[in-house]
Amino acid sequence: MTGSVPKSNYSDAAEEENNKIPILFTPLKIKNMELKNRFVVSPMCQYSSKDGYFNDFHFGHYTSFAKGGSGLIVIEATGVVPEGRITYGCTGLWKDSQIEGLKRIVDFSHEFEAKVGIQLAHAGRKASNEVPYLDGARNSHLTIPFDHPSGNGWKVYGASPIPWNEVMAVPIEMTIQDIENVIESFKSAAVRCIKAGLDFIEIHGAHGYLISSFLSTTSNKRTDSYGGSFEGRVKLLIEVVKAVRSVWTTEKPLAVRISADECVREADGITESPLNGWGINDSIKLASILEQYDVDLLDPSSGGNNKLQNIKPVPLYHVPYSSAIKNSIKERSGKLLVSAVGLIDNAENSESILQSGSADLIFLGRPFLRNPFLPVEFAKQLNLKIDYAPQYQHARNSSLLYSSK
Known part of the structure; x- marks a missing residue:
């Protein structure tokens, strides 16, 4: 046991010192999950598992974010079947014996008032790759x-x-039975999420992995009910959502990550029809459908489904997608929440995104890898005094913990 932990990010003294709490540090309730702040550790593959099991590396890695003050930690893309992993080093949740290591992470993180989610995934045609941090593997994309x-x-x-x-390998076109088996595997993995005590599930529908590849006309040429029209191409995602929701009951928060834009254009050499593949208008249409199926949060990213994608990563480059989707939700008086992600690396930008109403949560990836105590760093940038892990309170003399007032 870690001992008593503050239930919010603030002590009484902190509240007296701060004139106004930034939105970034305010709570947010999503169904039965109440987050103490808007910091979310974005799912980031660590490629450090053997046979899908969560091990000591994962425990140390994820619980550091809990001690660092994050409101929600989303565990990396986790395969619902062995062949659904990106690499042999990816985590999995296709058998009950994989629950114990995950539950250990969840239970310890809860000691620090952090909520824990997981990204359930199937890599599809981008599966069976080499672990990317090995020499020469990162850009090879060799199956x-x-x-x-x-x-x-x-x-x-x-x-x-x-x-x-x-x-990369030419994928085997999935039969209807293959598809039904995958849908059932997402459902079974969701049951294991319940047993592990997780607070949140995100379904991975982005970056060219299985669900993403079904969404786009550039990768889905099927002529059955899972291809062709928009309704056919989104069918797999909807059925996965429904299957997960059949066990992950309505009071529990559910999210979907998508690539809001495939980022291919006619000028990029695409010859398929329609030329542009999946785009923001498709994502806006999908958002309204997902809300009807009891999805609580949409997590828009971009790209990953086509080698000819044209993406120029600059600070906040995904925020326009979040903003466009959020505005469409407001126009129809919807309740679907939206996150922002993508080269957001300072407190001012994070807060401005929330203040403008472009998003409800900030997903941060690499900044958390550089500093698991990112909320403390951002608090300093905003001249804010916050509480954090009581075991580290004796470090409060550090300028990182006090406002500059």
């Missing part, structure tokens, strides 16, 4: 063959037999 002597590869499945690039 490990299913019969490789290392045993680290497997057969790759997708919406259509279209590889992501010339050196």
Whole structure:
């Protein structure tokens, strides 16, 4: 046990010193989950698992964010089936024995009033890759063959037999039975999430992985009920949402991550029809549908589904997507929450996004890797005094913990 932990980010003295609490540091209630602030650790693959199990690395990694004051920690893309992993080093939740290591992370994080979620995923045609932090692997995108002597590869499945690039495997087009099995696997993984004590589930529908590849006309050439029209291409995602919701009951928060824009245009050399693939207007339309199926949060990112994507990462480059979707929700008086992600690395920008109404939560990735105590750093940037892990209170003489007033 860690001992008593403050239930909010603020002591009485802090509240007296601060004139106005920034939105970034205010609570947010989503269904039965109340976050102490708007900081979310974005799901980031660590490629440090063996056979999908959560181990000591994951425990140390994720609980550092809990001690650092994050409101919500979203655990990395976790395969609902073995062949749904991006690499052999990815975490999984396809069998009950994988629950224990995950539950250990959740229980300890709860000691610090942090909520914990997980991103349930299937990598589709981008599965069976080498662990990217190994020498030369990051940009190779080379599929490990299913019969490789290392045993680290497997057969790759997708919406259509279209590889992501010339050196990745041609995926096996999924049969209706394959699709139904995957949907059932998402449902079974959600049951394990309940047993692990998780607070939040995000379904991974972005970055060219399985669900994302079904959404786009550039990767989905099916002629059955899971292809063709917009309604056909979103069918897999909707059925996954419904399956998860059948066990992850309505009082529990559910999110979906999407690539709001595939980021391909006619000028990029795309010859498919329609030329632009999946775009922001499709995402706005999808948002209204997802809300009808009891999705609470949409997490817009971009790209990842096409090798010809044209993306120029600059600070806040995903925020216009969040803002466009959020505005469409406001126009129809919807309740769907929206997050912002993508090169957000300081407190001023985070707060301005929330103040402008472009998003309700800030998902931060690499900044948390650089500093697990990011809320403390951002508090300093905003001249705000906050409480944090009581075991570290003796460090309060540090200028990081006091306002400059």
